[in-house]
Amino acid sequence: MRPFGELEAAIMRELWSRGEPATVRDVLASLSTSRKLAYTTVMTVMDNLHRKGQLDREMSGRAWLYRPVRSRAEHTAALLQDVLAEAGDRQEVLMHFVADLDSTSVAQLRSAVEAARRRSDSPSGDAG
Numbered sequence: 001m002r003p004f005g006e007l008e009a010a011i012m013r014e015l016w017s018r019g020e021p022a023t024v025r026d027v028l029a030s031l032s033t034s035r036k037l038a039y040t041t042v043m044t045v046m047d048n049l050h051r052k053g054q055l056d057r058e059m060s061g062r063a064w065l066y067r068p069v070r071s072r073a074e075h076t077a078a079l080l081q082d083v084l085a086e087a088g089d090r091q092e093v094l095m096h097f098v099a100d101l102d103s104t105s106v107a108q109l110r111s112a113v114e115a116a117r118r119r120s121d122s123p124s125g126d127a128g
Contacts, residue, residue, distance in 0.1 A: 015055070020067070023066070024043045046064075
């Protein structure tokens, strides 16, 4: 998976922050407050994101409603997995990563590891 381009990232941030499906026109209206964009530009980028598997869409009247396939956290986790897969020595990369974390981030990482272990140890695979 490749990181998003600038406009792709802006569109994804907008859709993630909305938390509900949106049309091209909705996204254009939000993005136009900070930059001048053509409707067709936003439409093309959203269609490309759909073809890349980043957005789902469904027809609503005469317009497509778009929604992210994954949450922002899920997308970021997938990017991190890709980085680790390409890193060569995962152990060394993780050691450098953890060494640079502050104590709060280390505590959050420990908590996340424990939660993931509990989830994988539960009979149904779900936490809770």
